[in-house]
Amino acid sequence: MSRLEIRDLVIDVPGRVDGRALSLSLEPGQMWGVLGPNGAGKTTLLHTLAGLRAPRRGGVLLDSRPLAVLGRRQVARALGLVFQERHDGFPATVRETALIGRHPWLSPWQMEGGEDLRLAEEALERLDVDHLAERLVSTLSGGERQRLAIATLLTQAPQIWLADEPTNHLDLHHQTAVMALLAGQAAEGKVVMMCLHDLNLAARWCDHLLLLYPDGEACWGPRDAMLVPGALERLYGQRLATAEVDGAPVFVPVR
């Protein structure tokens, strides 16, 4: 089990004042949702937490060791990402794409073995894309690609999951299936943090929330403490009506 500690972190959003430094700890079993309007720095935060971007100030500790001193391979074994944007300029099949999740676990001379293949096949099945295994990624729909990206991360099998809009392009059924999968990972003792646009999904599935304001302000804590209608209205600059459905709060924008 791994934990990710964020210490006095100021992410580097060009042209924005420092705002409030983030200091929080992502513990095993927690499922964090990052909320904020467009341009608040959600993606930048995830990339900074993964060590793909340098912070303006502060740092990130992976199991008490600064990310900056760890090798990329070491980081990749402990921590994985689902990206919002994906490049597939060159043709690749769905199975090949899932298999690249094994990259951090294989030595340079090693070829993917039966065990790696089994992991990839399992992941494809979990995400309901196993019937597409031989297809070229470029021929998939947006939702199928999204599920493939999550299957790739499942194949990578890190302790810390960082997911940027994991429900993008997904239909309602697959949204729920993916959130259930992520919640399952958290239940197994992994750390999950995801950026979400859908306030209601966050309210339904996450146990902790981090609210990022466009001016650099931020607040974080357990879900129930964060889901204050006034704070959320200020976050999005949008009036909200609140209701409760199926035991969870539901927020609906008011005209």
Add this chain to the structure above:
Amino acid sequence: MAAAELGAHPMFAGRGMWLPLAVLALGGCAALGLSLAVGSASVAPEMLWAVLRGEGDALSRTLVLELRLPRSLSAFAVGGLLAVAGALMQVLLRNPLADPYVLGLSGGASVGALAAMLAGLGGAVITGSAFAGAFASTLLVFGLAHGTGSWTPSRLLLTGVVVAAGWGAVITLMLALSPAERLPGMLYWLMGDLSYSRTPWPPLALLLVICLLLMPLGRSLNVMARGPLQAAALGVKVRPLEWGIYLAASALTAMAVTTAGSIGFVGLVVPHMLRLVLGNDQRLILPACALAGGTLLVLADTLARTMIAPEQLPVGVITALLGVPTFLYLLYRSR
């Protein structure tokens, strides 16, 4: 559709990887054999066999061992160098239109070579100067594309294209200002032809060394093809790998250009042809490029020197004539 299905064939676990390479290697040997057997002078098959066994008359030995063999090996090496360099550039820039010359390498090499010729130097100095020119161009483009911030493929590409245009102007200027008696030598060099190549060993050795060096990097290159962020997230040290690819591609191109001038087409199309048939696993594609690029150039050069013998055609014409229809056919079949 057949090509698409083949293209969809996964190459994991090494399965099915050796068969295409074995087929390509056999094809390469057949092409080399053909290139030794045919020429403007005729050597009977039994005489060819005698020569290969170390016997045969002096004239046949000269024809086969001293004229055809070094030239065919040079062609093989140069074709392989260009195809591998093209495949690397395409991965580096994540742009299927990239070829070995896109970042101004051949321009830099040409300026280096022409400068040596203008100074009245010859032989090895020209080769060395061309190599230096190619590397100066490499550093210039990579350094400038870095600029003050981070570089992106499109920025690298743009820098390369502009630097290449700059070299083009310098070459034209040098040709315009050079004394008439040096002009023919300079023009031959620019044309790109295997009839002026000397020993095949340096390019062959470089091809082998770089292919061996690239082997453990193959999977990292596969990941790189998905974009630098994804690659970094999967544990690839992106910046050193990019430098490595770029330097390797530069070394390959510089060697190819100094051996045979700028021969177009091989570096652009061979990697694509192979991807259409074999998929995009760099562990397979890179050695396959070395073999297929070499084979294509050996065949092209054999045709170039025999088609209208004794007149000799520039080999670039033949590579295009052979490659364009093959490529278009594969593309048409693929979807």
Add this chain to the structure above:
Amino acid sequence: MAMIISAPAVLPLSASTLGGRRLLGRLAGLALALFPWWGASAQADPVCVVDDRDREVCLAAPASRIATLSPGATELTWAAGGGDRVVAVVSYSDYPPEAREVTSVGSHTRVDLETLVSLEPDLVIGWVTGNPIEQLETIEALGVPVFYIEPRSVDSVATTIERLARLAGSEAQGDAVAAEFRAAMAALADEYADAEPVATFYQVWDEPLMSVNDEHLIGEVVRLCGGVNVFGELSRLVPRIDDEAVLAADPEVIVAGGMGEENRHWLTHWQQYPGLAAVERDNLFFVPPSLIQRPTPRLLEGSRILCEKLEVARGRR
């Protein structure tokens, strides 16, 4: 002794077909076989000549199978008396007419080495600035001596013929031709030594417009005829110029070579400038380029034509 070996060259049946030449080659071989002391003395007496790259080229015996890798080399070798020993030429080797019958080994820029080697030459005449140096070096690496030529002046035409004659073992004929050429050129020079100067523009090419400077062979001929090359002072051997430069120089005579024969439109181009002295006096002349642009004995004929044209121009003053 070498002269005696050249016997086939002075045989009355001057070979004009490949078969004929092969027969002669066999006859020469037979002669050598029948009279071994000729060969022995030739071996004891190697021929050494310095080429235009300042290298000494030595043959154990005069060459019997010569490959000439430029039209000029072919013509000079024939002039030197070695024509019947030429076994390989390149494209455009059209003079003398017999040269057209010899096997071609491609163009001077890209020699078909296989065909060349299978003709088994024992001497290759290379062109310093015309043939790819890599190919000539390969030929030498195969053990065939290469004699590099680069005749750039009237005198070097004569010395090249003399040296080629030595290599081909035909000194008698070669020296005679060279001497005759020298004498005739000297006579021409004498004739025009005191002629009135004529400002002359020699046009080598039209697009781009090119002339020659005084160091060029053609510049030398212009000077010999009493002409003053208006672009003679330029530093490049074959300077590239524009119409303005010609208008500014205002030559009294414009002479054009051109590609092939009678390329009149090169000259008619100038008629759009009636203010040019050369146009005003109708001093636009054509000289067949093969007679003046090739450094061979035919240069004498070209020089005579050029000198006559300049004389015509003097008459129109």
